[in-house]
Structures are given as C-alpha cells and as structure tokens.
Amino acid sequence: xxxxxxxxxxxxxxxxxxxxxxxxxxxxxxxxxxxxxxxxxxxxxxxxxxxxxxxxxxxxxxxxxxxxxxxxxxxxxxxxxxxxxxxxxxxxxxxxxxxxxxxxxxxxxxxxxxxxxxxxxxxxxxxxxxxxxxx
Amino acid sequence: xxxxxxxxxxxxxxxxxxxxxxxxxxxxxxxxxxxxxxxxxxxxxxxxxxxxxxxxxxxxxxxxxxxxxxxxxxxxxxxxxxxxxxxxxxxxxxxxxxxxxxxxxxxxxxxxxxxxxxxxxxxxxxxxxxxxxxx
DNA sequence: TTTCTAACTTGTACTTTGCAAGCTATCACA
DNA sequence: TGTGATAGCTTGCAAAGTACAAGTTAGAAA
Numbered sequence: 001x002x003x004x005x006x007x008x009x010x011x012x013x014x015x016x017x018x019x020x021x022x023x024x025x026x027x028x029x030x031x032x033x034x035x036x037x038x039x040x041x042x043x044x045x046x047x048x049x050x051x052x053x054x055x056x057x058x059x060x061x062x063x064x065x066x067x068x069x070x071x072x073x074x075x076x077x078x079x080x081x082x083x084x085x086x087x088x089x090x091x092x093x094x095x096x097x098x099x100x101x102x103x104x105x106x107x108x109x110x111x112x113x114x115x116x117x118x119x120x121x122x123x124x125x126x127x128x129x130x131x132x133x134x135x
Numbered sequence: 136x137x138x139x140x141x142x143x144x145x146x147x148x149x150x151x152x153x154x155x156x157x158x159x160x161x162x163x164x165x166x167x168x169x170x171x172x173x174x175x176x177x178x179x180x181x182x183x184x185x186x187x188x189x190x191x192x193x194x195x196x197x198x199x200x201x202x203x204x205x206x207x208x209x210x211x212x213x214x215x216x217x218x219x220x221x222x223x224x225x226x227x228x229x230x231x232x233x234x235x236x237x238x239x240x241x242x243x244x245x246x247x248x249x250x251x252x253x254x255x256x257x258x259x260x261x262x263x264x265x266x267x268x269x270x
Numbered sequence: 271t272t273t274c275t276a277a278c279t280t281g282t283a284c285t286t287t288g289c290a291a292g293c294t295a296t297c298a299c300a
Numbered sequence: 301t302g303t304g305a306t307a308g309c310t311t312g313c314a315a316a317g318t319a320c321a322a323g324t325t326a327g328a329a330a
Contacts, residue, residue, distance in 0.1 A: 018318095069328070071327050
C-alpha cells in the first residue's frame with residue numbers, strides 16, 4: 001500500500017481484521033497476555049503471534065516478561081498505542097448505534113455525553129496497569 | 136467473527152484493508168464515482184466493486200445513477216456512513232503523529248485544536264454534495 | 271521427576287486478494 | 301448513423317493471507 005495519506009499509513013499498521021480487536025482486548029478489556037487474548041475471540045494462535053510481533057515492531061506495544069511467572073509475556077501499550085484509544089471509542093459508539101451488537105452500551109452512552117472524559121478514563125486505567133506490571 | 140462487541144461488529148463491516156480508504160475517498164476527498172476511487176489508490180476493480188456493494192448492502196453508502204451521464208454511478212454516504220467521519224478524523228490525527236505520512240497535516244492540526252469543528256465541517260461538505268447530486 | 275501450562279512454531283488446506291483481460295451500456299463527435 | 305472512447309462491472313488464474321490442528325520448548329507446580 002504505502003501512501004503519503006496518514007489514514008492509509010495507519011491502516012497499513014492496524015487495518016486488518018484482527019489488530020484492532022487485539023488492541024481492544026489490551027486497552028479496553030485489560031487482557032495483557034497471549035493466552036488471555038487468544039481465549040477472548042477465536043483467533044488462530046499463529047495469527048495472534050504475527051500481529052503481536054507487528055505491533056511491537058511498530059512501537060505500538062511493548063513485550064515484557066512477567067517477573068512472577070517467567071513463562072508469561074505481558075503485552076503493554078506504548079504511548080503510541082494509548083493514542084489509539086480514541087479510535088476504539090469511536091468504533092464502540094458507531095457499532096453500538098449501527099450494528100446489532102449489544103455489548104459495552106454504557107461506554108457508548110457515556111462517550112456520547114462526554115467522549116473526552118471516557119477516553120481519559122481508559123487512558124488512566126491503562127497507565128495504571130502499566131505502572132503496576134512494570135514494577 | 137460476528138461478536139456481541141460493537142467494535143468487532145463494526146470491524147466485520149469496515150475492518151479490512153480497503154473499506155476505510157474508500158470511505159475516506161468519498162467523505163474526505165469527495166471522490167464519488169467508481170473510476171475516481173479506483174484511480175486514487177491502486178485498488179483492484181473487482182475488490183473495489185465488492186467493497187462498494189457491501190457498503191451499500193450495509194446501508195453505509197447509497198448508489199445513484201448520474202442523471203447527467205447515465206454510465207456514471209455516484210456513491211453517496213448515508214447518515215450511517217456520515218457517522219464514520221469521526222473514525223476517519225481520528226485516523227488522520229494518529230497517522231499524522233505516528234507514521235511517516237505527510238498528507239493532510241492541516242486537517243490533523245485543526246483536529247487537535249477543535250476536533251468537533253473539523254468533523255462538523257466535513258459533515259456539512261458531504262451533506263452539501265449529497266443535496267447537489269440527488270437533485 | 272512427572273505433569274501441567276504458557277508461549278510459540280510448523281504444516282496443510284482453504285479463503286481472500288491482486289492482476290490482467292474482457293464485456294456491455296452510454297456518451298461524444300464526425 | 302456509425303465509430304471510438306469511457307464508465308462500470310465481470311471473469312480467470314496466480315499469489316498471498318488466514319484458519320485449524322498438531323507439535324515444540326521453557327518454566328512452574330506438585
């Protein structure tokens with residue numbers, strides 16, 4: 001693809017069928033490990049692996065070893081990754097209003113009233129998790 | 136895929152590598168016909184056709200015959216489609232800050248200052264085009 | 271030391287995409 | 301009225317990406 005358009009360049013990184021769902025798992029649902037993410041939707045493990053590696057390579061996620069259980073790898077969003085929360089929130093709002101999906105209705109409703117507050121709230125939670133995990 | 140999560144349900148509709156670029160062409164760049172969109176990026180015509188049909192089927196776009204040239208089909212966003220402008224704007228902002236893409240820097244900058252105003256502006260332009268084309 | 275679990279990896283079938291060429295309807299012009 | 305050009309759309313086939321199942325390795329737990 002490779003375009004000078006920022007939308008096209010962004011979709012080169014996150015514009016496939018799984019990447020934004022993975023980022024949703026990590027940043028909205030607080031699922032930070034390979035097996036938690038794999039269990040949440042029916043994503044094939046080789047695809048999940050590939051996407052996590054790409055996201056790390058793109059500087060959107062960071063991979064750290066869990067010091068409490070060194071088998072476990074924790075995938076945490078970088079600042080660049082946190083910057084995608086607004087996109088996820090917009091998708092929740094649109095999906096809630098325009099698809100039969102019923103989940104996260106409170107988030108959608110709260111976002112319609114004060115989007116910035118909802119985004120700040122998720123950002124704060126993610127940063128809190130990062131601080132806790134990287135200790 | 137097909138989930139009860141509104142993000143997953145939305146990505147079922149628009150979460151592939153081309154659909155959001157097509158919507159960007161239509162709603163931000165005001166390219167309303169098959170050939171205009173086909174020319175803007177290197178999208179294969181069979182894929183473009185498939186995506187336009189899906190978007191029409193999903194109620195995101197509407198297809199009308201150009202009365203001035205009946206060969207031409209004009210693809211216009213519905214209200215549901217217009218509702219995706221915020222997603223596009225977020226992608227412009229993120230891509231401008233986090234990818235080497237250089238286009239649309241003014242839009243990104245203006246959105247950082249007053250996102251709602253930029254969205255309203257694009258919405259107004261699209262509605263104006265729709266009014267003109269459907270006459 | 272055996273068993274279990276988490277994170278990968280590999281192989282193979284299947285689905286989607288990309289490319290090139292073609293088709294049909296309509297328009298522009300002589 | 302006929303000829304060429306253009307817009308939208310279709311088809312066939314090769315290449316790429318995805319899904320499913322099974323296997324491997326490192327570390328934990330008993």
